Amino acid sequence: MxxxxxxxxxxxxxxxxxxxxxxxxxxxxxxxxxxxxxxxxxxxxxxxxxxxxxxxxxxxxxxxxxxxxxxxxxxxxxxxxxxxxxxxxxxxxxxxxxxxxYDPQSMNNAFNSYLEKRQKYTIAVNKEEGEKFLAENASKDSVQVAESGLQYKIVAAGNDVKPGPKDTVWVRYKGTLLDGTVFDQTVEGADSVRLTLDRVIKGWQEGMQLVGEGGKIELYVPSDLGYGDRGAGSIAPGSTLIFDIELTRVGKVEEKSEESK
Structure with missing residues (x-):
């Protein structure tokens, strides 16, 4: 904040x-x-x-x-x-x-105190909504729940090549809030984007290792595996997120090492 x-x-x-x-x-x-x-x-x-x-x-x-x-x-x-x-x-x-x-310092203190209280309230509300959604979502037959609390659904398994925790992946994806608002997505019809798994949110780090190259997966990411209490851009703090992801290619760490020679 x-x-x-x-x-x-x-x-x-x-x-x-x-x-x-x-x-x-x-x-x-x-x-x-x-x-x-x-x-x-x-x-x-x-x-x-x-x-x-x-x-x-x-x-x-x-x-x-x-x-x-x-x-x-x-x-x-x-x-x-x-x-x-x-x-x-x-x-x-x-x-x-x-x-x-109020003197200037008191004005600033009162203003910042209000912002802090409002943010704590926003986090509490968003987490409560997220917990309710995840509890209902977990009861669906197609949804699996990892030990971390990450929920996922394998839409298409893909091949046997799965990324490791430090591998590079090429993906097409769409990220939405619980109300259906799209906060980020790749351009439709464009090439997939390249990401390194040790530089993304924890929900992606874990979830992308569950699907093979050419596969599709839906991730239901609790706030502590997403952007946490800080939020990001249009993502409010404490938000549970939903991602639809297509894994088009996996670049293994050893492949990158060979390419750099």
């Missing part, structure tokens, strides 16, 4: 907006512009709405970056923005934050 320095991050959004403002042209037009009164600038409603929306998108990038959604109170977000804008003084000043309920 990434730690956040929330107060400085929000200041960064504001400073970025200020720094990106176009400088006044250094010519006679600038002198004319300097004589203009603030009342001369009367933006249209459409302009105000557009800029307001862009400001929202800017803050939205921060919110989405931490995978927030319906678990936030957006009315409080708006209140926080209004309070920040209405506060007196230079927002870049070290004393600026003293006007708020």
């Amino acid at each position: 990434k730690k956040a320095i929330v107060f400085l991050s929000l200041l960064g959004l504001a400073v970025s907006a200020c720094n990106n403002a176009a400088p006044a042209p250094e010519n006679s037009d600038a002198a004319v512009a300097a004589e203009s009164k603030s009342s001369d600038f009367i933006p249209s409603k459409a302009e105000v709405d557009s800029v307001s929306y862009l400001v929202g998108v800017n803050f939205g990038s921060f919110i989405k970056g931490y995978n927030f959604g319906d678990d936030l109170n957006y009315s409080q977000i708006v209140k926080g923005i209004k309070d920040f804008v209405a506060a007196e003084g230079d927002f870049r000043s070290p004393d600026f934050a003293s006007q708020f309920k």
Whole structure:
């Protein structure tokens, strides 16, 4: 889980907006512009709405970056923005934050504490769903359960050539979450991809040794044999994963040694 320095991050959004403002042209037009009164600038409603929306998108990038959604109170977000804008003084000043309920360090601590609690909850929920799925899946006649907890189904056995724990394999595959979402797959119709078994998740390391070259296997991977509590990309922490794999070729360690001579 990434730690956040929330107060400085929000200041960064504001400073970025200020720094990106176009400088006044250094010519006679600038002198004319300097004589203009603030009342001369009367933006249209459409302009105000557009800029307001862009400001929202800017803050939205921060919110989405931490995978927030319906678990936030957006009315409080708006209140926080209004309070920040209405506060007196230079927002870049070290004393600026003293006007708020929390100092910067307390803000960061509260934010990170929330993220940690949320991640623990997400892990617990995902593991519970995974355990339920695996318990039901294990009762199917075609599914076998290894001592490690890995579940698998041999779709096509292939030949007698099976990879070892350090061998290279060429595969076509599709990885899905329990809800059917595809998080990774090889391009349909493209060549198989090359992987080395001692550099993949434990579920693959074990499962690929159970099928022969030319065979197909389905792997049902508990989180501790997958990406664990850290997750990866669109794979949430604690997730049980399903892989459909076709093993097209096996490259034995001794073959690689011969090729390197």
